[in-house]
């Protein structure tokens with residue numbers, strides 16, 4: 103946490119990037135297990151780098167996983183499970199929640215602009231990640247586009263007991279503005295820190311620390 107703000111570095115595939123994120127003060131490290139993502143890490147590769155990962159909470163990122171895949175990730179020792187899903191698959195939420203526990207479940211619905219969360223989801227997840235929307239059916243994140251900050255602000259105010267993570271095109275350059283406009287207390291950084299998909303720029307990671315240190319405080 104820096105200046106009262108938590109942050110997650112997502113799309114990690116290399117131990118050295120994870121170590122740089124930890125050194126910059128990251129609160130969460132995200133690993134994407136969605137085969138269509140250009141920053142997907144295969145399960146075997148994750149197991150390979152796992153012993154070299156820093157002691158920072160780890161988030162398994164998936165898209166509408168089947169229960170076998172989710173239980174495999176659960177067995178790998180992840181702290182949180184960030185599940186992206188099209189709204190048409192919301193009926194799977196209770197099963198995901200039962201498998202990993204609501205305290206460890208972060209839901210990331212593919213929410214169109216001005217979309218609102220279904221109140222029935224609240225009993226199943228303690229965290230919500232708000233990401234950019236793309237019409238393309240297979241795109242769920244890592245777009246570099248901004249999400250709907252106003253809807254995020256409204257949902258966060260409506261459900262203040264939840265953990266809220268603002269994602270979508272967050273960068274060292276716009277982090278302060280995102281915080282000021284939304285009241286977010288946790289930001290997700292991904293493609294803005296990359297040299298290429300899955301490969302982080304260590305200098306850009308360290309800039310996150312600088313940008314959050316300089317952001318006006320008062321969001322905590």
Ligand SMILES: O=C(O)c1ccccc1NCC(=O)[C@H](O)[C@H](O)COP(=O)(O)O
Nearest residue numbers: 112139242243244245246270271292293
């Ligand atoms: O990053 C991906 O390729 C991705 C693909 C499918 C589902 C989720 C994905 N990313 C998850 C995240 O938490 C990202 O950090 C988030 O989408 C924001 O990415 P960006 O817009 O690049 O900042």
